[in-house]
Amino acid sequence: MNDLELRFNQIVKDYKERLYWHVRTLVFSHEDADDLIQEIFIKVWNALPSFREESNLYTWLYRIATNESINFLRRKKIRAALSFSSLTPQHENIIDGDTYFNGDELERELIKAIQKLPEKQRVVFSLKYIEEMTYEEMSEILGTSVGALKASYHIACEKIKKSIKLSL
Amino acid sequence: MIKKNSYSVPEGYFDNLESKLTAIPQMQGSKARRWEKISPYLALAACFCFSLVLGKMIIKGGPALDEDGSTYQEMVYADLIPYTEPLYIFTSTDADESEALSQEDIISYLIESGASIELIDYHTNK
Secondary structure (H helix, E strand, O other), X not given: OOXXXXXXXXXXXXXXXXHHHHHHHHHOOHHHHHHHHHHHHHHHHHHHHHOOOOOOHHHHHHHHHHHHHHHHHHHHHHHHHHOOOXXXXXXXXXXXXXXXXXXXXXXXXXXXXXXXXOXXXXXXXXXXXXXXXXXXXXXXXXXXXXXXXXXXXXHHXXXXXXXXHHHO | OOOHHHEOOOOOHHHXXXXXXXXXXXXXXXXXXXXXXXXXXXXXXXXXXXXXXXXXXXXXXXXXXXXXXXXXXXXXXXXXXXXXXXXXHHHOOOOOOOOOOOHHHHHHHXXXXXXXXXXXXXXXXX
């Protein structure tokens, strides 16, 4: 086993759970998170030789995971659009039929409301509200200014409030 | 508020995940290792290209001239006048009668070069 493999294995050991939960808060379903986490680590392995030590490993990994999750959500949306199926019922089925979700009814409604948001707003909301990240951390991961993130989070909150009011 | 404990994973999931993820290097192969493998071949190809360029430069630098300079003239004209240029074929007055192209040559050239039927017809009825 060479140095690169040893380093990769150490990253797997240290970050697999944190990255899994990060992805899970973005895509919600365990099956999707499981597929994605493997794709993410394949990307990490391929990019590891070019990773510069001076950058923050945590930020680098989270950026890869977030970008992959956004791409995944986008692909899913396109697939749904191409199959002429409405997004909302499909999403609702995912969370309703997810055996690995133990939340109560209100949490279920909240997730459904989050799933209706556009991908970027959804990511901003999940990172801030569920993962409780600071705007500065989010700014580093998403490469967006703090001001833009605050605005995006505010809009997302308003949409979610409206959506939950309608469903209750 | 949604908390992470609202979610669960199958039992022993993270242990299985670790073994799946640590198998990635074997499945994917290392880019660095791939580079190490192909770099000697690339170096060899670069040497070959360099020697070709060097050889061409040496030949161009000193062309052997005939006493009357005919070879040199021939090389100059070879560069200046492309023999496949149709305009040249039809308008050249320097062309020797014996070397002039026949009607058949022109038609077969047009057919091979994929010219339109109208153009071929035009030359056939000329």
